[in-house]
Amino acid sequence: xxxxxxxxxxxxxxxxxxxxxxxxxxxxxxxxxxxxxxxxxxxxxxxxxxxxxxxxxxxxxxxxxxxxxxxxxxxxxxxxxxxxxxxxxxxxxxxxxxxxxxxxxxxxxxxxxxxxxxxxxxxxxxxxxxxxxxxxxxxxxxxxxxxxxxxxxxxxxxxxxxxxxxxxxxxxxxxxxxxxxxxxxxxxxxxxxxxxxxxxxxxxxxxxxxxxxxxxxxxxxxxxxxxxxxxxxxxxxxxxxxxxxxxxxxxxxxxxxxxxxxxxxxxxxxxxxxxxxxxxxxxxxxxxxxxxxxxxxxxxxxxxxxxxxxxxxxxxxxxxxxxxxxxxxxxxxxxxxxxxxxxxxxxxxxxxxxxxxxxxxxxxxxxxxxxxxxxxxxxxxxxxxxxxxxxxxxxxxxxxxxxxxxxxxxxxxxxxxxxxxxxxxxxxxxxxxxxxxxxxxxxxxxxxxxxxxxxxxxxxxxxxxxxxxxxxxxxxxxxxxxxxxxxxxxxxxxxxxxxxxxxxxxxxxxxxxxxxxxxxxxxxxxxxxxxxxxxxxxxxxxxxxxxxxxxxxxxxxxxxxxxxxxxxxxxxxxxxxxxxxxxxxxxxxxxxxxxxxxxxxxxxxxxxxxxxxxxxxxxxxxxxxxxxxxxxxxxxxxxxxxxxxxxxxxxxxxxxxxxxxxxxxxxxxxxxxxxxxx
Ligand code: NOJ
Numbered sequence: 001x002x003x004x005x006x007x008x009x010x011x012x013x014x015x016x017x018x019x020x021x022x023x024x025x026x027x028x029x030x031x032x033x034x035x036x037x038x039x040x041x042x043x044x045x046x047x048x049x050x051x052x053x054x055x056x057x058x059x060x061x062x063x064x065x066x067x068x069x070x071x072x073x074x075x076x077x078x079x080x081x082x083x084x085x086x087x088x089x090x091x092x093x094x095x096x097x098x099x100x101x102x103x104x105x106x107x108x109x110x111x112x113x114x115x116x117x118x119x120x121x122x123x124x125x126x127x128x129x130x131x132x133x134x135x136x137x138x139x140x141x142x143x144x145x146x147x148x149x150x151x152x153x154x155x156x157x158x159x160x161x162x163x164x165x166x167x168x169x170x171x172x173x174x175x176x177x178x179x180x181x182x183x184x185x186x187x188x189x190x191x192x193x194x195x196x197x198x199x200x201x202x203x204x205x206x207x208x209x210x211x212x213x214x215x216x217x218x219x220x221x222x223x224x225x226x227x228x229x230x231x232x233x234x235x236x237x238x239x240x241x242x243x244x245x246x247x248x249x250x251x252x253x254x255x256x257x258x259x260x261x262x263x264x265x266x267x268x269x270x271x272x273x274x275x276x277x278x279x280x281x282x283x284x285x286x287x288x289x290x291x292x293x294x295x296x297x298x299x300x301x302x303x304x305x306x307x308x309x310x311x312x313x314x315x316x317x318x319x320x321x322x323x324x325x326x327x328x329x330x331x332x333x334x335x336x337x338x339x340x341x342x343x344x345x346x347x348x349x350x351x352x353x354x355x356x357x358x359x360x361x362x363x364x365x366x367x368x369x370x371x372x373x374x375x376x377x378x379x380x381x382x383x384x385x386x387x388x389x390x391x392x393x394x395x396x397x398x399x400x401x402x403x404x405x406x407x408x409x410x411x412x413x414x415x416x417x418x419x420x421x422x423x424x425x426x427x428x429x430x431x432x433x434x435x436x437x438x439x440x441x442x443x444x445x446x447x448x449x450x451x452x453x454x455x456x457x458x459x460x461x462x463x464x465x466x467x468x469x470x471x472x473x474x475x476x477x478x479x480x481x482x483x484x485x486x487x488x489x490x491x492x493x494x495x496x497x498x499x500x501x502x503x504x505x506x507x508x509x510x511x512x513x514x515x516x517x518x519x520x521x522x523x524x525x526x527x528x529x530x531x532x533x534x535x536x537x538x539x540x541x542x543x544x545x546x547x548x549x550x551x552x553x554x555x556x557x558x559x560x561x562x563x564x565x566x567x568x569x570x571x572x573x574x575x576x577x578x579x580x581x582x583x584x585x586x587x588x589x590x591x592x593x594x595x596x597x598x599x600x601x602x603x604x605x606x607x608x609x610x611x612x613x614x615x616x617x618x619x620x621x622x623x624x625x626x627x628x629x630x631x632x633x634x635x636x637x638x639x640x641x642x643x644x645x646x647x648x649x650x651x652x653x654x655x656x657x658x659x660x661x662x663x664x665x666x667x668x669x670x671x672x673x674x675x676x677x678x
């Protein structure tokens with residue numbers, strides 16, 4: 001089902017891509033492989049000591065200077081040098097495949113592959129392969145350790161892989177673990193030389209005007225890669241360790257995740273790159289008909305505003321009565337789901353301290369699960385399940401089957417999971433091999449039970465939703481909730497203008513936009529720092545196949561702008577980044593998967609801005625009606641976030657739209673064909 005057209009050329013070549021280079025009288029064998037469009041080139045060679053080394057260039061510009069490769073182990077000799085090339089293989093793949101949901105319906109996979117088979121020339125003669133896949137927008141490579149007599153079980157202590165840039169570029173980054181265990185930091189831009197260890201995706205603005213992102217794809221049974229700044233302009237892979245210091249426990253045969261380097265002339269090229277997805281395995285779920293992009297509301301923001309509590313008591317939010325009200329609201333406004341947090345035993349007292357109190361099968365007495373799900377079904381709405389673990393991962397695993405059986409019984413087919421704690425099981429990082437294994441177990445078990453997952457406090461996304469499309473969305477960044485209680489006052493206006501080029505390279509983000517009321521008070525005086533129109537635009541700018549209308553139902557009542565949230569889809573045929581400057585503004589257009597409508601979202605940081613957007617992405621010869629939700633007179637995120645002007649205009653592909661965005665503002669547009677000329 002996945003492969004629509006598949007042209008696969010397999011050539012088995014021995015050193016066809018190799019070139020002999022003579023320097024200082026010595027002979028050096030260099031292996032090169034170009035991208036299908038011939039614009040990029042990957043160069044591989046062995047150094048004088050037999051250490052693997054690669055470099056990469058894009059349109060003739062050096063992106064990665066010669067950088068070393070290899071692994072070190074705790075219990076056996078390192079595999080970093082003393083290699084010889086046994087042989088090489090070269091393949092070309094040109095195919096396209098379809099996603100059940102996503103930013104694109106059809107994904108093109110066009111790459112050239114070079115497999116280098118290496119062997120230690122002396123001693124144990126151990127084997128290591130390196131596989132490079134060169135795309136028109138970057139490169140991915142991974143190590144493969146075949147089954148072999150002299151390498152079986154290993155404890156990886158260090159990955160040597162380097163990323164050496166030609167310049168001290170600027171980089172957008174978040175720190176590792178120091179501030180937060182699950183990526184909830186503000187991105188900052190500094191020269192590389194001002195960084196230490198940073199998370200991926202890390203996005204570089206290079207001195208020669210390229211945009212480069214370093215990340216990884218298909219993180220399976222391995223530790224996450226972070227980047228440690230070493231000498232000069234070099235980062236090296238720094239794997240997140242287990243509590244005992246080991247980075248990865250493995251046994252041959254095994255492969256590492258792909259190390260990826262995406263490159264573009266514009267920031268938008270990174271945002272629309274399919275490289276990460278293409279380096280993941282095809283879908284393992286045969287029937288995906290139950291996996292449905294969903295818009296939802298929920299008993300959620302009320303807890304963050306302290307109107308409700310998760311635990312029992314007078315303000316308990318998850319009551320049968322309250323949930324029914326939310327179901328009525330969802331049904332009346334066309335939402336598919338209602339998330340309810342705090343429905344199960346374990347929330348009373350300090351729930352973050354010890355997740356072993358959580359039961360995922362015992363509702364609180366004032367939450368009648370059977371009655372609620374019956375009522376929801378009657379109204380064609382589904383309850384969205386919630387499993388907060390407070391990091392007690394193994395406790396959750398012990399209840400997984402029972403918990404999902406219960407949800408199967410009552411017709412709940414999506415679950416939001418959560419891991420609020422510095423560590424999993426009190427000692428392991430969320431993004432070490434321990435966490436990676438746990439999250440995979442949850443996704444696979446959920447798939448078996450036909451349950452979709454929305455994972456908060458996750459390990460970063462690496463494209464796994466291609467293989468398991470029931471992994472719908474993740475958090476893994478500062479979401480809307482920070483605007484309720486964060487001691488720093490909430491998310492800054494630039495935060496969401498950075499997300500599409502950093503966090504979102506790691507996949508869909510359950511940010512939960514949709515705030516309409518700014519007249520709330522919380523102890524920290526945190527506040528949503530946008531206008532209402534920008535909240536609307538975020539539905540287009542931040543992709544998630546699960547999109548929440550996060551505000552309290554009463555705050556939507558009588559608000560004409562709510563119509564946009566009701567209309568906007570969360571599954572797309574096509575996506576275009578029309579204009580952007582990371583940290584300042586971004587305009588994205590997306591075509592609905594189920595109609596000929598386009599949606600456009602444009603957002604700015606704290607500066608007011610005028611943007612002129614050519615509509616040449618629309619079908620030529622078709623007239624469209626644009627329903628524009630723009631910042632109204634006097635709108636300003638600081639002083640008056642409310643004014644929204646809604647107007648209708650007839651537009652076509654030859655026109656340019658002039659948009660005025662207020663400070664912290666945005667514009668959201670629905671563009672519907674009036675008639676299609678055939
Ligand atoms: C953190 C999640 O991000 C948030 O959405 C949720 O409400 C709380 N944990 C409680 O589970």
